[in-house]
Amino acid sequence: MYEGVIQELIDELGRLPGVGPKSAQRIAFYLLQADADQAKRLAEVLTEVRERVRFCEQCGNVAEAELCNICRDPRRSKASICVVEESKDVQAIERTREFKGLYHVLGGAISPIEGIGPDNLRIKELVSRLADPDIKEVIIATDPNLEGEATATYLTRMLSPMGITISRLASGLPVGGDLEYADEITLGRAFEGRRTVS
Amino acid sequence: MPLYRDEAVVLRTQKLGEADRIVTLLSRYRGQIRAVAKGVRRTASKFGSRLEPFMVVDAQFYEGKSLDIVNQVETIGSYGGQIIEDYGAFTAANAMVEAAERLTSEESSPQQYLLLVGALRSLAGKEHDSSLILDSYLLRALAIAGWAPSFDNCARCEAMGPHSAFVMQVGSVVCQNCKPIGAVAISTDTSDLLGALLSGDWDLAETASDQARSSASGIVAAYSQWHIERGLKSMPHVERA
Numbered sequence: 001m002y003e004g005v006i007q008e009l010i011d012e013l014g015r016l017p018g019v020g021p022k023s024a025q026r027i028a029f030y031l032l033q034a035d036a037d038q039a040k041r042l043a044e045v046l047t048e049v050r051e052r053v054r055f056c057e058q059c060g061n062v063a064e065a066e067l068c069n070i071c072r073d074p075r076r077s078k079a080s081i082c083v084v085e086e087s088k089d090v091q092a093i094e095r096t097r098e099f100k101g102l103y104h105v106l107g108g109a110i111s112p113i114e115g116i117g118p119d120n121l122r123i124k125e126l127v128s129r130l131a132d133p134d135i136k137e138v139i140i141a142t143d144p145n146l147e148g149e150a151t152a153t154y155l156t157r158m159l160s161p162m163g164i165t166i167s168r169l170a171s172g173l174p175v176g177g178d179l180e181y182a183d184e185i186t187l188g189r190a191f192e193g194r195r196t197v198s
Numbered sequence: 199m200p201l202y203r204d205e206a207v208v209l210r211t212q213k214l215g216e217a218d219r220i221v222t223l224l225s226r227y228r229g230q231i232r233a234v235a236k237g238v239r240r241t242a243s244k245f246g247s248r249l250e251p252f253m254v255v256d257a258q259f260y261e262g263k264s265l266d267i268v269n270q271v272e273t274i275g276s277y278g279g280q281i282i283e284d285y286g287a288f289t290a291a292n293a294m295v296e297a298a299e300r301l302t303s304e305e306s307s308p309q310q311y312l313l314l315v316g317a318l319r320s321l322a323g324k325e326h327d328s329s330l331i332l333d334s335y336l337l338r339a340l341a342i343a344g345w346a347p348s349f350d351n352c353a354r355c356e357a358m359g360p361h362s363a364f365v366m367q368v369g370s371v372v373c374q375n376c377k378p379i380g381a382v383a384i385s386t387d388t389s390d391l392l393g394a395l396l397s398g399d400w401d402l403a404e405t406a407s408d409q410a411r412s413s414a415s416g417i418v419a420a421y422s423q424w425h426i427e428r429g430l431k432s433m434p435h436v437e438r439a
Binding site for chain 2: 018111112113114115117145146149150153154157174177181183184185186
């Protein structure tokens with residue numbers, strides 16, 4: 001146990017996800033020994049990010065203005081909306097360079113056991129956006145786990161009467177893997193979602 | 199490092215660190231187990247899909263200092279895929295696993311394990327209305343835990359039923375003479391339905407009216423909340439037909 005501000009720094013760092021007491025101590029001592037400008041810059045960025053970053057009013061992604069870069073971009077297609085759980089998922093899909101439409105960030109997935117129901121997610125906002133006649137397709141890209149699939153089921157049931165094409169990301173074998181090591185559930189999904197090649 | 203192996207049903211998962219999960223399971227012979235499943239959030243994980251809630255697995259663990267570690271997993275029953283096809287069944291299954299988590303401990307309880315597996319299988323197979331399966335599961339799980347309700351004779355004077363009042367604290371119906379203040383009114387149909395759900399008389403339960411089902415669900419929910427401290431988070435989200 002250290003005294004004063006150094007212990008406060010260790011305690012605060014220890015509150016961060018994935019940072020245990022030992023790691024917090026190591027980071028704290030690194031910052032003490034590092035260049036003073038580096039620590040100052042870190043403090044400034046932390047303050048700045050809390051002041052400037054907010055959530056896009058349209059899609060819920062992180063933004064520095066009323067709308068995020070993707071919603072503001074006139075080159076993006078307005079015909080399709082990709083629904084994801086978190087802002088991190090937007091970045092993962094953007095890295096593929098395959099999708100040119102807009103996003104909608106739900107802010108999580110339905111998990112009754114954690115007390116999270118449909119009303120706790122940005123589903124009402126999604127339904128409001130779908131009133132735009134330009135939107136022709138909703139791509140549900142929630143995580144391929146139980147909560148993500150349940151959220152997709154709920155969204156499909158809710159959006160189907162709106163007459164918009166609803167699609168779900170395919171799931172199956174990871175690229176670069178060996179078939180023999182795939183578990184039976186993933187392999188079963190790959191069979192279900194197989195496509196005709198000729 | 200001691201290894202052990204058991205059949206178990208996955209109750210809950212929580213994210214841990216970069217790609218791991220803490221998995222809470224109800225095992226057949228060792229009661230509740232909390233274990234770390236390493237790397238299961240990565241898409242290339244060999245057993246991530248087998249450790250999703252509602253999966254029934256044959257798993258091998260090695261004992262750790264605070265949490266055990268999942269070493270190998272084989273599927274015995276995969277019910278999640280069928281359950282999430284019906285949102286009502288998904289919410290009911292969540293309430294079941296949460297109740298199981300609260301009603302069991304690290305002590306062995308094969309009865310609770312078998313009851314939960316049977317209820318999940320029934321939900322996945324759409325054998326009955328999901329709301330009825332949930333109510334039946336809760337009544338029976340509470341009975342195994344030592345809080346068996348009674349819907350036949352008066353709890354105080356043992357007068358033969360049917361009776362029109364249910365006392366939550368006692369977990370039983372009471373006659374008009376013994377009825378205390380605050381007892382819940384219960385119709386004969388509701389009382390019969392609750393008795394059928396507790397004993398597993400599905401032929402009788404399936405013929406119950408919507409009103410009796412709704413009333414029975416209310417009593418089961420209140421009775422469960424009474425005995426399970428802090429209540430079940432998933433109960434308000436259960437979608438009843």
